[in-house]
Amino acid sequence: MFSINNFHYITVLFFKDRLIYKGDSKIFMLKKFSKKYFSGLTKNSVLLAFASLFSDISTEMLYPILPIYLTQYLKANGSIIGIIDGIATATQNIVQGFSGFLSDKWQRRKPIALLGYILSAISKPFIGLAGTWPGVFAARFSDRLGAGTRAAPRDALIASSVAAEHRGKAFGLEGIGDNLGAFLGPLLTIFLFFSLQLNIHYIFYLAIIPGFLAVLMIFLVKEKRIPVESKLKIDIHIKQFPKTYWKYLIVVALFGIGNSSNAFLILQIKDKGLSLINTVFVYAMFNLAAAIISYPAGSLSDKFGRKPVLLISFIIFLISYTGFAFSLNIFLIGVLFVFYGFFQGIFRAAGKSYAADFVPLHLRASGVGLYSTIV
Numbered sequence: 001m002f003s004i005n006n007f008h009y010i011t012v013l014f015f016k017d018r019l020i021y022k023g024d025s026k027i028f029m030l031k032k033f034s035k036k037y038f039s040g041l042t043k044n045s046v047l048l049a050f051a052s053l054f055s056d057i058s059t060e061m062l063y064p065i066l067p068i069y070l071t072q073y074l075k076a077n078g079s080i081i082g083i084i085d086g087i088a089t090a091t092q093n094i095v096q097g098f099s100g101f102l103s104d105k106w107q108r109r110k111p112i113a114l115l116g117y118i119l120s121a122i123s124k125p126f127i128g129l130a131g132t133w134p135g136v137f138a139a140r141f142s143d144r145l146g147a148g149t150r151a152a153p154r155d156a157l158i159a160s161s162v163a164a165e166h167r168g169k170a171f172g173l174e175g176i177g178d179n180l181g182a183f184l185g186p187l188l189t190i191f192l193f194f195s196l197q198l199n200i201h202y203i204f205y206l207a208i209i210p211g212f213l214a215v216l217m218i219f220l221v222k223e224k225r226i227p228v229e230s231k232l233k234i235d236i237h238i239k240q241f242p243k244t245y246w247k248y249l250i251v252v253a254l255f256g257i258g259n260s261s262n263a264f265l266i267l268q269i270k271d272k273g274l275s276l277i278n279t280v281f282v283y284a285m286f287n288l289a290a291a292i293i294s295y296p297a298g299s300l301s302d303k304f305g306r307k308p309v310l311l312i313s314f315i316i317f318l319i320s321y322t323g324f325a326f327s328l329n330i331f332l333i334g335v336l337f338v339f340y341g342f343f344q345g346i347f348r349a350a351g352k353s354y355a356a357d358f359v360p361l362h363l364r365a366s367g368v369g370l371y372s373t374i375v
Contacts, residue, residue, distance in 0.1 A: 037299070040166030041173060044221050048158050048170075049177035051217035055117060056181025058124060058211035059147070060287075061189045061203060064280045066127070069136070069200055076133040084137045085263075088144040093373050095148030100156070100369020104362060109153040109160075110223040116150025117218050119143075121211025128204025150218075152369025159356040159364050160224060165302055167356060168309075172298020172349040179291035179345055181210075186280045194277060245358035245367065252351070253374050255314070262286075265324065265337055272330040282334045289341030290348070298349035306354035313346035351375070 070076040070084070103112050119142060126139035155171075162170045192198045192206070262283075270279050301309040320340040327333050352368055359367030 038169070040162050040169055042161050044157065044161035045170045045173055047217045047221050048154060048161065049173045051117065051154070051177070051214045051221075052174050053177035053181045054210040054214035054217065055120065055147075055150075056178050057185045057188065058121065058181075058207045058209075058214065059143075060182045060185025061207045061210075062124065062127065062185075063283075064186050064189050064276070065193055065200055065203060066136075066140075069127075069204075070133060073200065074130070074133050074136065076136075080133050084133070084140055087137075088140045091141060092144040092148035092151075095145055096151040097366075097369045097373035099149045100152030100365040100367070103153040103156060103365035103369075107362065108223070109157045109365060110218065110221055113150045113153040113157065114215065114218050116146045116148070116153075117211070117215045119146030119149065121146075121208055121215055124207040124211060125205045128201040151372055152365045154218075155352060155356070155368040155372070156365035157221060157223065159353075159368065160361065164357070168298035168301035168306070168349060168353045169295065170298070171353045171356075172295035172301075175294030175298065175345055175349045176291050178348070179287045179294060179341075182287035183284050183291055186284045190277060190280060240360065240363055241367065242358055245355070248354065248358060249371060249374050252371065256375055259317075265340070268324065269330070269333055269337060272328075272333060274330055274334070282337055285338045286341040286344070289338050290345035293342045293345035294349045297346040298353060301350040301353055306350050306357065309346060309350040310354065313343045313350065316340070316343040316346070 067081055070081055071078075099112055099116070103109050106112075123139050123143035123146060126142070127136050130136045130139060158170050158174050159167055189203060192203055193200060266279060266283055269282060270276070274282070297309055297313075316339065320336050320343065323336040324333065327336065352371065355368050355371035356364055
């Protein structure tokens with residue numbers, strides 16, 4: 001005999017099946033969206049993104065403590081810090097252009113990138129071993145020499161890891177790794193140095209671990225040999241770049257002249273009264289914002305073109321710097337700095353993709369390397 005209990009049982013089963021069906025449907029739709037959203041990426045794309053993640057963790061671990069180490073432990077003054085950082089950064093910028101040309105001349109990307117990653121990784125412990133500031137300068141110079149050496153060939157590997165219509169995604173994914181590493185590195189140092197009160201020298205030693213993980217990622221990348229019959233000479237590379245590429249570099253150069261180092265923004269926050277730990281935290285959030293926006297920006301640039309996406313980044317830059325110029329509120333300046341991270345992520349992903357779009361395959365390292373040098 002059919003009872004109320006039987007009816008209740010059948011009703012529960014019916015709605016249970018409906019819920020399971022709806023749940024399965026949502027999972028199916030999520031998987032379908034995920035597959036489409038990340039379509040076109042390859043194993044090399046992922047490995048190169050992880051290489052940037054680990055290398056930036058290694059580099060940014062030292063960011064909060066290097067000034068402390070130089071001033072409080074080695075008794076160097078502010079001018080010395082400026083000289084060390086200025087020469088090291090200039091070296092990185094100049095070398096990445098040259099390494100791009102060299103990579104194209106030899107038609108090999110991976111060996112040069114691998115050399116750069118190894119040099120950066122082994123340099124960091126020597127900063128902690130240095131007993132004087134010239135020793136720190138030598139190790140820091142070697143570190144940035146490695147960073148400059150690896151940049152252009154790595155970017156060429158990223159560009160060649162996917163089809164042209166997915167290039168923005170590939171650079172966006174690498175941007176996630178790079179900026180996420182810049183987010184995690186300072187937080188790791190805050191935990192080790194400020195919370196666990198680990199000896200400052202050990203942080204420099206520990207930085208070699210993520211550095212060599214980055215080396216491992218590059219080692220696993222499979223490079224595709226570029227089908228160019230003759231080896232091109234460096235002195236004819238420039239002639240092969242199209243006029244549109246040079247126009248783009250002029251725009252980037254003009255914008256770069258108007259831009260300023262992020263160090264000035266960090267100093268502004270610090271001068272407004274923010275503590276060292278909170279300043280580092282704001283800087284970490286800036287990099288997190290850049291990491292979050294990198295892949296969507298690259299993906300959108302594939303779909304709608306590089307120009308509209310780059311224009312959005314310039315608008316973000318305008319809003320941020322207007323706020324920096326007129327605001328006296330420390331909280332608002334901190335929020336603006338984090339918001340400025342969106343510019344960083346968008347400009348990196350779409351800007352490099354756009355530079356790679358202009359140049360032929362066999363000159364890609366030179367093209368992206370020269371672009372990075374101009375920036």
